[in-house]
Amino acid sequence: MCGVVGIFGRGNVNQALFDALTVLQHRGQDAAGMVTSANGKFYLRKDNGLVRDVFRTRHMHYLVGNMGIGHVRYPTAGTSSSAEAQPFYVNSPYGISLAHNGNLTNTVDLMRELYQDDLRHINTSSDSEVLLNVFAHELEARGNFRPTPEDFFKAVEGVHRRCRGAYGVVALINVIWYFGIP
16 A cells, blocks of 8 residues: 655645645555656655655755655555655656556566567566556657647556556656757
8 A cells, every 4th residue: 555646736846745645654654755846857755764754854955846746655566675665767758757556467577578578677676667667668659759648648548458457646747848849
């Protein structure tokens, strides 16, 4: 069991994410993490421990941005290593961060497919990292520099086609264009 949250606001959302994760702490006390986004950059902090211990004042000053996602973890798959704390991040395509609650039942098969067919490397034994990479591959396969809502929906369809199990996800996708392209 885990807890996930996503927030979009007018100002910095780090404190709102902290508060939400504190309220969700009963869903997972082994690890906590959040990623925020500002000006096309992601700011990530995650580690083992309770929310109050993972996020100190110095971390909160770093976690700027008006959108973000957060996660508290109780490991039901993978290990309790701090490397498996969420959210996870991949830089291609666009930059995607994902927090996940649930279990994939075909993780081993997906890991093999991701490596052999999709040419993606998985760093952990976490089914969450697998899910993120399946989504990233499906979105990248759409091949659009400027993704449309239809591209995202098709990528999610691809995830549902490939992934077995039960899960809930929040994701943050960096679609702020670096070259002044809105």
